[in-house]
Amino acid sequence: MTWMGTSSWAHADQWYTGSLVSPSGTTRVGVLNVEPYYSYSQPVGYFDARGGSRPVTHPMQRMFSNSTLWKYGILSDFSVQVHTIVDYGWKHDTGHSHGPKTGDVPVDLIYRFVRPDPKRYIPAFNLFVGMIFPTGDYRKLGDTQDGVGSGAYVFRFAITEQSTYTLPGNHELRLRVWNWFRRAVTSAKLVDTTSYGTAHGFRGRGQPGMSGETGFSLEYALSQKWVLAMDLARDWSDGSRMHGHDASGQYVKKVGSAGSDWQIAPAFEYNWNARWGVIVGSAFYFAGHNKSIQVSPQFAINAMF
Secondary structure (H helix, E strand, C coil): CCCHHHCCHHHCCCCCCCCCCCCCCCCCECCEEEEEEEEEEEEEEEECCCCCEEECCCCCEEEEEEEEEEEEEEECCEEEEEEEEEEEEEECCCEECCCCEECCEEEEEEEEEECCEHHHCECEEEEEEEEEECCCCCCCCCCHHHCCCCCCCEEEEEEEEEEEEEECCCEEEEEEEEEEEEEECCCEEEECCCCCCCCCCCEEEEECCCEEEEEEEEEEECCCCEEEEEEEEEEEECCCEEEEECCCCCEEEEECCCEEEEEEEEEEEEECCCCEEEEEEEEEEEEEECEEEEEEEEEEEEEEC
16 A cells, blocks of 8 residues: 555645555655554355365454555665564464464565656566564464464565556546565474474474465555455465474475465455545455455554654
8 A cells, every 4th residue: 555646746635555465665765654554354166176166164263453564765766664473362262372473574666767758658666675574473383373483584576566547537546556576585493383383292394385475465445545446366375394203203394285276355445635545345265276265354544754
């Protein structure tokens, strides 16, 4: 999400918060963009290895999450972004988090290598390069619900595109396209109960698999303040790897199943002015394999300082 003035000067009179899923580009020099999301995840089933849908199994995994983006403009084409995540998860009668848990923290450098020129139909292009720092709990867990981290440093990068078009009736339509890629560059030391599914007495190493996301979003302006938004994205991930010895001394080596999903996230935006806005909507997972089928209602506030 981002204020329109950060990316396309020709349409600065239109106010946006941004869609629910799409990453935004750089922000203006000296401007701090703070964007807290609040979401609830409810499973309604799962996709099997062949892509067929199956009913949800009990107990169900539920989670409340606060995900906040902190972005600051250093130069006109260069920004830095920090992403903080706090989760609280539970399964009925089988465990819950011991309070809100802070997850791993991504830090990204964002470089806009092509500036937009709407008159010539040239979009803005941004390059994201960053690292996910392993700050979340992942080993020696009191409960499996406390496992919100991977224990590994994960490199990630993305290329994003953003363009804006004026439709009949003077309604603006903004398009974003993006592609994320993530790969672990270190492994994690596993001890006892971990987020990799090990139990008390285990000693070994683990590493998350490669993952990524590709998608596009559309935002259609009903008026200067009201905007309809929609994201369509595909997520994919390779299975995590772990090896070591369990409490009995037996050697264990496992590779998790690869998975993917398709999600759509409709929403509406309301902007009080060019610096303050709110977006409300929900993500729905409608296809995939080896993944949970989720419904995730959420809202976010976008503020520029």
